Structures are given as structure tokens and as C-alpha cells.
Amino acid sequence: MRVHKVVSxxxxxxxADAHGHFWETVWSHxxxxxxxxxxxxxxxxxxxxxxxxxxxxxxxxxxATEKKHRxxxxxxxxxxxxxxxxxxxxxxxxxxxxxxxDPDALDLEEEDQDEELLPEEPWPDAEYLLSYDGIDISGITxxxxxxxxxxxxxxxxxxxxxxxxxxxxxxxxxxxxxLNPIATLSGVKQRLRNLGYGLSDIDEEEDIExxxxxxxxxxxxxxxxxxxxxxDLRNTILTAHGS
Numbered sequence: 001m002r003v004h005k006v007v008s009x010x011x012x013x014x015x016a017d018a019h020g021h022f023w024e025t026v027w028s029h030x031x032x033x034x035x036x037x038x039x040x041x042x043x044x045x046x047x048x049x050x051x052x053x054x055x056x057x058x059x060x061x062x063x064a065t066e067k068k069h070r071x072x073x074x075x076x077x078x079x080x081x082x083x084x085x086x087x088x089x090x091x092x093x094x095x096x097x098x099x100x101x102d103p104d105a106l107d108l109e110e111e112d113q114d115e116e117l118l119p120e121e122p123w124p125d126a127e128y129l130l131s132y133d134g135i136d137i138s139g140i141t142x143x144x145x146x147x148x149x150x151x152x153x154x155x156x157x158x159x160x161x162x163x164x165x166x167x168x169x170x171x172x173x174x175x176x177x178x179l180n181p182i183a184t185l186s187g188v189k190q191r192l193r194n195l196g197y198g199l200s201d202i203d204e205e206e207d208i209e210x211x212x213x214x215x216x217x218x219x220x221x222x223x224x225x226x227x228x229x230x231x232d233l234r235n236t237i238l239t240a241h242g243s
Contacts, residue, residue: 001031006049009156009178012042013078017153019053029054043243044179044187078155080176081242082147084123084162085196122146123162132158151176182238185210188229191241192217 004015016023026032027042031052039045063069122145130137130147132155141147147160160172180187185204193199197213211227218225221236 001055002053004051004053006045006047006051008047009175010045010047011176011179012045012051013153014156014176015051015053020056021053023153026051026053039181041243044181046181046184078151078153078176080147080149080151080158080174082160082172082174082194084126084128084141084145084147084160084170084172085121086123086168086170126162127164129161129164130158131161179243182234185229188234188237189213191237195237195241 002019004010004019006015012027013023016026019026023042027036029052031054035049035051039049045051122141124141124143124145126141126145128139128141128147130139130149132151137149139147139149141162151158155176156178158174158176160174162168162170162172179190182188182191185206186202189199189202189210192210192213193202195217197216199209199213201207201209206229210229214229214233215225215227217237217240218227218233221240223233223236
């Protein structure tokens, strides 16, 4: 039995693939029971976690000589799903968002609050280009602004460009498997940034930028805009993000 120490960008899918296993084989192994209770999902690990990796079991398959035989390897792609959003341009939406907020909740400049609290909406029917490991995949977001693509488990970084070559072009860097647990502040920040709340630093600091993003998220979820993080709010962020 080998032990893999998790580094940033690792997930059970990539670890299993690197050692020649299906992800279910590693995740469901009895030696990883404590890890399953701690992390709950194979897609979200934290650097320093230890993953038990069983040895490969060699299997043989009888086959007649001097004949052609076809052996098919079961597919192991990882499904990547992203909802692309853009700020509403409608002036009425902007006015509504500003009227709903409490201007005294945070010590921020008035102009910054107005800009950050603009609501967002899914971006349907938008052309995109997804690039990873020298491979480019083009497509169009669906009616809900969703991009859904299968990637090899070994992929750790990708780049998604929306409306490439136009004035609306938007580039989204993607770290596959780099999502930290929701219990950490960095995990909260990653999910809020992925949801479009404009966080620049992904660290463990509870700063004014995080409070501002939380407050904007609360407004969009029709919650009391306190800017404070709680266990219930972590669960709401987790549900909105999808993982």
C-alpha cells in the first residue's frame, strides 16, 4: 500500500489515474475511510491530506492464438461543468440592487459598492474556446450558460475564453482539482470567485474583499446582507457552486 500526500491541484480522480486505478477503487478503499469522513467528496482535497493507494492487481484474460481480439479500456473522463455569467446591463437591475443594500453594512467607498453589487445572469448561446495541454475545444454555452466538457483526469489547468476575438471576450483560468474544502476561507473564496464575485486573492485572510463578496452573494440569494460568514452560509455557497 502506497501513501500519496496531496499537493495543490490534486483530487482523487487525478491521483487514481496517475497510479493506474479507477477513482472509485482508491476512494472506496477501507484505508481511506477517515479521509472520506473528513472530505466527503473525492473532488475536494486539501494539501497535506494523505491518500492510501492500493497496489495494482494484475488480471489475465484467456484468448485463442492466431486470432484478433479487441480489449476495450473503460473510459475515465472527468466531467467539467461551468455556468458562465455576465453582469446585467439593464439600468433597472442596477438601480434595484443598489436600493436593496444597506450602505452602512461595510466601510467601503460608495462607488465601489455600486459597481460590485450589480447582479449577474447566465450567458446563454455564447461561443467559447476551452484549451488544455495543447488541445482546443470550441462550442456554445447552452440556454442556462452552461459549459460541460469531459476532460482526462490528468488535466490540472485549463483556460476558458468566452466570445473569443470579440469586444466581449472574457478569459477564465481553471484549476481542475484545485478546489479547497468549504471549511477553509480559501475554499469559500474560490467558490465565490467561481460564482462571479470578483475576488482577487485566494488565501486564508478574512478581509474586506471577502466580506464585500459575501454581502453581494447574500443579496443575490435574497438573504440578509450582513457580510458575515456562518455555517449556514457556507452550505448555501456550496449548494450554489455545486461542489
